[in-house]
Structures are given as structure tokens and as C-alpha cells.
Amino acid sequence: MLSQRAARQSLNRLAIQRPSMTWELAKFAFPAAVATGKYMQIRPTSSTTDTTDPTKILAQQRLNRPVAPHLTIYRPQITWYASALHRVTGAALSGGLYVFATAYLVAPLLGWHLESASLAAAFGALPLAAKLIVKLGVALPFTFHSFNGVRHLIWDLGRNLTNKQVITSGWTVVGLSVTSALLLALL
Secondary structure, eight states: OHHHHHHHHHHHHHHHHOTTOOHHHHTTOOHHHHHHTOOOOOOOSOSSOOOSOHHHHHHHHHHHSOOOOTTTTSOOOHHHHHHHHHHHHHHHHHHHHHHHHHHHHHHHHHTOOOSHHHHHHHHHTSOHHHHHHHHHHHHHHHHHHHHHHHHHHHHHTTOSOSHHHHHHHHHHHHHHHHHHHHHHHHO
């Protein structure tokens, strides 16, 4: 701290002693020039005098960079799929709910019939295979998201967090989801 103060005072004294310093001397970065702010370091804008478009240079540099391996070198795991499917099923279920609720609200204005009786009659008119596919299409995302949500709640309690337990619970969620979705679809 004392040495900094001494250096600052000596720079101030030099600046006062040589107030008429010319620019040619200032470019050599005398302490007085630095103290008075008359020093400016000058550097060329680029190391080459190439006048090509900078975006082309950047594109060329990007081509020379190594490509990250991303997902191509990793072995797929149940945790990846379960996490991705949990997000996708949550978005699909909530998006479907919002779409149906909005359609239900504007149905009287547009002349649509979305009341329960007409929906039940339309569903009843479908062939058996179509009914099974529709029911399975609604039940599978719902059961998977529900069971995987319970799995996440168990993790929030600090339980079943070892690698083996996470893998086991992931496959358990898949099995329970498929089984319960099939049971719901066959009702």
C-alpha cells in the first residue's frame, strides 16, 4: 500500500514537471504520460492484412474446431429415457388438457358439440381396435407420468439414489406403466 502511494506520487510529480510532453514521446509510455492520460497504446486491428469478410473467417474457424462427441459415444441409459419421457408426457398431457378446455369453451360459438353425450356417442361408434388404441394413447402417458412422478418424489426424500436403485426403479416404472395402461385400455 505504501509502495503504491509512493509510485503514484512520483508519477504525479513527473506529470507536473513535464506538462508540455509531445505525442511522439508519449507513445513510449513514460510514467508521466500514463499518469496524465496522454498515452495510448496503438495496435494493428488484425495480424494479417486480409480484407475478406469476417463472417467467412469465423465460418472457416468453426470448421477447424473439433466436434464434441455429444450423445454418440455414450451408451443409452434408462435414466435418460425416463427423464425425457417424463417431460414429454407432462407436456403432452397438459397441452392436451389446454387444447380440449379451449375447444370446449369456444364450441358453443362455433357450433361444435363437445358435450359428454356426443363425445360418448362418437367414441362408442369407433371399432374395437380404434377404441383400444385411443384408450392406450391416453392411458400410457398418464400412467408413466404418474409413476415416474412418484419415483421423483421418493428421490426428493433422499431415498433410492444409488445407481443400481435408480436403474431398478426406472425399469419398475416402465413395467408398471405398461401394465396399468393395458389394464385401463382393456376396461
